[in-house]
Amino acid sequence: MNEEFVFDCHQHYGSLLFAAGDRAKQVEEAQYDAGEHEVRLDRMRGSGIDAAVIMPVNRYLRPRGALDTRAVNDAVSAYRDRDRRNFPVAVGITEPLHGDDGLAEIVRLDEDLGMVGVSYHTRWQGVTTDDPLVVAGLELLQQRRLLAFVHAHADSNMEAPFMVRHIAEMFPALPIIVTDALSSPTQAAQFFSDARALPNIYFETSCAWNVRAIVAGVAALGPERILFGSDTYSAFMVTMNTPDRIRSLGFGADATRLILSGNLMRLLDWTNRRPEGPQAVTSGSVS
Numbered sequence: 001m002n003e004e005f006v007f008d009c010h011q012h013y014g015s016l017l018f019a020a021g022d023r024a025k026q027v028e029e030a031q032y033d034a035g036e037h038e039v040r041l042d043r044m045r046g047s048g049i050d051a052a053v054i055m056p057v058n059r060y061l062r063p064r065g066a067l068d069t070r071a072v073n074d075a076v077s078a079y080r081d082r083d084r085r086n087f088p089v090a091v092g093i094t095e096p097l098h099g100d101d102g103l104a105e106i107v108r109l110d111e112d113l114g115m116v117g118v119s120y121h122t123r124w125q126g127v128t129t130d131d132p133l134v135v136a137g138l139e140l141l142q143q144r145r146l147l148a149f150v151h152a153h154a155d156s157n158m159e160a161p162f163m164v165r166h167i168a169e170m171f172p173a174l175p176i177i178v179t180d181a182l183s184s185p186t187q188a189a190q191f192f193s194d195a196r197a198l199p200n201i202y203f204e205t206s207c208a209w210n211v212r213a214i215v216a217g218v219a220a221l222g223p224e225r226i227l228f229g230s231d232t233y234s235a236f237m238v239t240m241n242t243p244d245r246i247r248s249l250g251f252g253a254d255a256t257r258l259i260l261s262g263n264l265m266r267l268l269d270w271t272n273r274r275p276e277g278p279q280a281v282t283s284g285s286v287s
Contacts, residue, residue: 006243007261008044008052010149010179010204010229011087013076014060032082036234041086048243049230053264054080055091055149057233058121066101069093073105077113088275089268091117091149096133097126106140116271117147117177123156129163138167142174145271149177152191153207154184161190168198175267176201179229182208182217192220202263204229205246206239214241215249223255227263 044052056076062068073092080090092109094102109115118141122129129150141148150167152159161181168176181203182188188209195201203221206229208214217226228246231238247256268274 004048005261006048006050006228007264008049008230008232009177009227009264010206011040011052011054011232012057012234013054013079014057014072014234032079037079037083040232040234043232043237044086044230047230047237051086051088052230052232053089053091053116054087055119056093058093058119058151059124062095066095066098066105069095069098069102069105070108073109073113073115077115084275089116089273091115091119091147093119094137095125096120096122096131096137099133102133103136103140106137106144106146110144110146114273115146116268116273117141117149119149119151121151121159123151123153123158128158129160130166135167135170138171138174142171147175147177147267147271149179151179152187153180154187154209161187161194164191164201165194165198168195168201172198172200174200175270177204177227177267178202179204180207180231182213184209185213188213188216192217195221195225199225201225202227202267205241205259206231208241211241211245211249214246218249218251218255218259223251223258224263226259227267228260 054076056072060072076090076092080087092113092115094105096102106118109118118137120134122134127133129152138148150164152161152164164178178201181191191203202225203217204227205214214226228243243260246259265274
């Protein structure tokens with residue numbers, strides 16, 4: 001294994017308003033746009049990223065309801081399948097307000113598309129993070145050993161830290177990767193305080209308001225609970241916390257490897273869907 005290997009846990013395929021419904025043809029045609037793919041890889045290589053988890057955007061047109069969700073998930077699955085070297089695993093999306101159809105989509109993501117988890121960004125989905133409809137989906141994720149990617153940006157009260165705490169308490173056996181969580185100093189401090197007693201919560205680095213938030217997270221929780229993420233979309237990359245910046249923080253080689261790839265690979269081991277290609281040092285286990 002190349003000890004410098006970087007495995008990004010947080011990339012989105014599509015724009016912030018992904019086409020569906022009457023524009024569903026755009027989704028079909030966009031399943032593997034060579035120009036988009038080339039630009040993304042150039043952006044990744046320029047930032048020192050070797051591979052990434054690919055997931056849909058959470059703000060997409062869905063006038064046909066569950067059919068549009070299926071189309072977006074199919075597009076992301078096809079993107080992964082055409083380039084598993086760079087995007088070895090994919091995460092899907094389900095809509096809590098689709099009720100039973102949303103739960104059926106989780107089953108399809110698992111059994112038909114072979115995805116490793118589900119992404120929630122509830123401010124775009126019309127519910128709160130701890131809504132009973134979300135809880136029903138998380139129960140299914142835990143049963144099927146699929147990871148929960150839960151967005152929790154500081155500018156939304158629908159994704160507040162106490163809501164993430166609630167779901168983590170309800171599902172202690174479910175690994176929850178909280179994305180965008182470190183986007184303000186107060187929110188980051190609240191998350192770190194809550195997470196000390198909740199070992200199933202993990203945080204990614206993309207939207208950290210300052211690299212000091214990453215340092216504080218490692219100090220509070222250890223390097224085993226922090227994952228590198230870039231929050232890359234088809235059109236842009238959000239993070240300024242590049243792998244080189246994280247290397248410069250002085251965590252040491254072993255801890256840095258865990259953050260840049262090892263922790264994500266350990267979580268993929270929990271799903272029993274660790275990719276065959278990239279290899280990474282791991283530490284401990286996920287129960």
